[in-house]
Amino acid sequence: MAQKKKISLKIDDTPIQVDAGTTIMEAAEQLGIRIPRLCYHPDLSLAGSCRVCIVDVKGMGYYMTACSSQVWEGMEVQTNSPEIRQARRDIVELLLDNHNMDCQTCERDGHCELQNLAYAMGVRQRHFEGRRKRFPIEMSSQSVVRDSEKCVLCGRCVRVCAEIQGVCNLSQHGRGFETVVGPAHIANMDDSVCIQCGQCINVCPTAAFMEKRGSGPVWDALADPEMHVVVQTAPSIRAAIGEGFGMPAGTAATGQMVTALRRLGFDRVFDTDLGADMTIIEESHEFLTRLKEGPLPMITSCSPGWVSFMEKFYPELIPHASTCRSPMGMLSALAKTYYAERAGIDPKKVFMVAVMPCVAKKFEARRPEHFSPDGLPYTDAVLTTRELIWMIKCYGIDFARLPSGEFDAPLGLASGAGDIFGITGGVMEATLRAASELVTGKPAERLDYTEVRAVKGLRESYVAIGEHNIHLGVANGLTNAKLLLDRVKAGEKFHVIEVMACPGGCCGGGGQPYPPEGVKVLDSDWVFERGNALYSIDAKKELRKSYENPAVEEIYSSYLGGPGSQRAHELLHTHYHARTPRGIR
């Protein structure tokens, strides 16, 4: 490859050489100068709309935006001077000028980029008091709440929705002061092509996009002596929850999490990982059937954002989706049937709370397919990791100092294969562990399939299982999934495809903690730290194969009557249907 041309310039009087095409922002970062920014995100296209990153370039008659200006030979850049700091402060003040300024009652209080930016720029008083934007809060969606009054029009949500997720549900409508971000015709989110992944929430610097709050009914149920309140936690929660209490990324905090949930008053603490083990068994059986009868490829269905995307954008692929319920769906169904029966509790008195890294799970839980035949929801409430962190803080629990706790039997015992569901490639790896035994009839020689690990958006590989040479694909982020699906549609042969809607899988889910100040959202290294926590939990477990989980064996032998049975089908499988409006892919 030809060497890139080098450009010499000075930033704050320090000479530096960088590749041609580097922006001032990137060049400054190489010198350890972090130019303040708001609309900029390195993984998204450039907008240059917020103007916060202005710098003084010698000879130019105006301040340039560092994010969108490339360096040139002999350039002299000043990132700091009294004038620039004043100008940046003015810009941030003008952003605040029509902002609510109700920080203390805002959901993002303490995690708000605008708030942090205003503080860092030294905004200490309000010089401009402009007209306020007045928009109603849009609550139609089960998952995502849109509050345009808090929007600063940075456009990160528009870009993440289009560029990372390929959904293109959001756009800026109108112009000038009246500009508003929303779906086409500023329709309700529920009537739009939104797939409820919640990445708009992750990238929003303010509270213009938030998850729909689920804690109210949970507090009520916990306070109700009549209710038997059970909780399940998704694999990736244990790998991320510690961040909410100042622990470094990648801290596995399973024990403290369980204890915290008990202290909050949950009667039983179950593990979604057991649902994942059940998913693996059902899914590997389904895969075996499909190997003989088709249709192939089989595509995983754990990610509700992906399921929505399929239903709105690729409905013709519905026959390829595994009919297995998600691990949450399986565990909830078992809690209200198997567990309630064994414990002698009326299922109507069981209140099932699911803690998920995901906002689309809130939507999944309300799908009619996830209700019992007599109209009882299998999952009563879904909380995001962020919401659980808040509840723990609200309760006054000192998380970091909690003793370690253990999940409750029987729905709390899980194999390591269940743990790795929380990171992209994990479902594939867990399925391969099970399928290889199922196909060959011999114990699996291999447990680690490192070729499907890595947080990268798209991986594919061939894996020999028995006489089959399995072509598998793994995608996270729906723009990546599209690339894979279009190849399937063009006739390329795949056997099995794992799709996770969110970048990095559940570890990068729309309900995960906001990163601390200075760490960019969607940072793939950060997300992979969480994933590493799951891999290390798996590696340390004795029990690493779903088939060897005694709880799973017990449930099948005493209740369901074997994988793929009639009862297993009723409780552990579901179906999908095309939805409108139809998305443009």
Place this chain on the structure above:
Amino acid sequence: MSTCTDNWAEVEAAAKLVLGEKVVAFILERRSQPHPESQLIAVLHRVQAEFGYLADAHLDAVAQLMQVPAAKVAGVASFYHFFRLKPRGRFMINVCLGTACYVKGAERVAQKIIEELGITWGETSKDRVFTLEGTRCLGTCGLAPVVMIDEQIHGELSPDQVPALLEKYLKKARE
């Protein structure tokens, strides 16, 4: 022409119901050109020429036919002043608010129109005959103050001439 969706026949049939054969034919022709996404504004012009405005249903049909996300189509349509998102009246009244007209009393002429029709800027009269808009200089400053109704310029207007002028168009509308 790539259609990249499995329901193309359905898309085309639905679009014909909303936009009509002629407009659909126009859009398909534009879509077959090298950079179809850059044809969006031309397509929106054509749809507005046909219907006088761009309804949500029109925009959705354009999105499907062009295979451009609906949010983007709606974003473009709502950005440009030229595109109207609400139905317009049979006649479009454009009151020039350029400097010359303003100095010569355009504001008073406009006020009279507003009183007579009972509507304000950007609105359409109940009988759907008139839509009132303000516009910048029309380049006919010698005739200030100027009101343009559809393509016709009416110059040197005073407020008391307004009722007769409107009546002339109302008569046309009743024909």
